[in-house]
Amino acid sequence: MRRRSVLAGAVGTAAVAAWGGGTAEAVTGDGAGRLLGAGGLLGADGLLGADGRPDWGAVRAQFRLDPDWVHLATFYLASQPRAVREAVAHLARQLDADPMLLPTHLTLPDGPTGWDRVRQSLAGYLGGEPEHLALAASTTIGLGLVYNGVITRPGQEFLLSDDDHDVHRGAARLAAEKHGARLRLVPSWFADSAQATADEVVSAIRAQLRPTTRVLGVTWVQSRTGVRMPVTRIAEVVAEANRGRKDTDRCLLVVDGVHGLAAVDADAARLGADAVVAGTHKWLLGPRGTGVVWLAPWATEQVRPTFASFIASEGTPALSPGGFLAFEHAFALPVSVAFQQALGRSRVAARITELSTRAKRGLARIPGVTVHTPTAPGMSAGITCFSVRDHRGSDVVTMAAERKVRLSSLYRDSLGYARIGTGIMNSPQDVDAALRVVRDIARG
Ligand SMILES: Cc1ncc(COP(=O)(O)O)c(C=O)c1O
Incomplete structure (x- = not known):
């Protein structure tokens, strides 16, 4: 804990402090406190009220979301808070002025930034170590790196x-x-997503694991159903199955963590998984085109690089694809992490749960509407899936958009649920506005 808060402090203080126009301050003390200190730093002061809790109105003011709309689909792709936009612009200015500042001379106002710093700040947030992280431009690319890299035998x-x-x-x-x-797909790990329980999921998985199962892939929070998978319990089942297996026969638990990271108050690196992959451009509110892959220490040997890396020549960091990338985005990630840490991961998760619970309760009261995400906060997070009788999910999204309410649905999905995603930029009033619109749609 101590180590993590020091890291957070380093990034939070430094990255945000110096934009105030002053010189970079020494990297000491409590990052969140300094982040919010005097000087109107990046507009981040005032994020916490006098009681030390986030002022959600001030948080919302950090975003350039169109005020004419109610935005309940921001988990799709982050709208960046002001602090992050400023960081990206600051780095872009340097690259435009002199591209030869690469690879080691780009700075956030407090000092150098680069891959090492990015991995260090993310490791602090994930509860892991920088040497166990690779960086990828999205969840999609991270998953590709892991599956393509796993040493696998035919059969x-x-x-x-x-x-x-x-x-x-x-x-x-x-x-x-x-x-x-071989890819083997089961239809689902539960009979009815709304009623899914950890016991049900775990016993379904136990029944399907075979000696030849090299990877069990699960999603921390499913975007199709909103179900939060009980990853720690699943890891126990996988560990049982792995007992006595050689490393090359071991089943790796690979987690698509994108809708859990920064929506759930848990250390992604301590869930018990072997790999956690997540875009950082959704709930973490990071720069677009950024993501992370965490591998358990033992798993490094089991996953080979797919691309030449510019970051490292061995170990997990060497999985990071090389080439010249959107450096102004990637190297601004420590500011997103600092922003989240300033608010507090548990407070962020609690706010997301409070709003999604409001959405679920409200939807459940509307005749003709079925909620498909479990009510239990332990089995869900910030995505609430629902359907309206006689309407496809995508039609509900279109009709809501006519009333300037942004919902989402899964592209080309036969289930076709509509989704409400509740993030820290949202308010109870946003949820209520969506509920009114859904009620009207259901009335026909
Ligand atoms: C569960 C899940 N995994 C992966 C992705 C793809 O994420 P990315 O855009 O970071 O590749 C999505 C897209 O929203 C998703 O919902």
């Missing part, structure tokens, strides 16, 4: 469910085809 299988996202199943399918492995 081994990747086991996923139809509820996992297209890009997750796609990464597994492409890698399986290449390596002579």
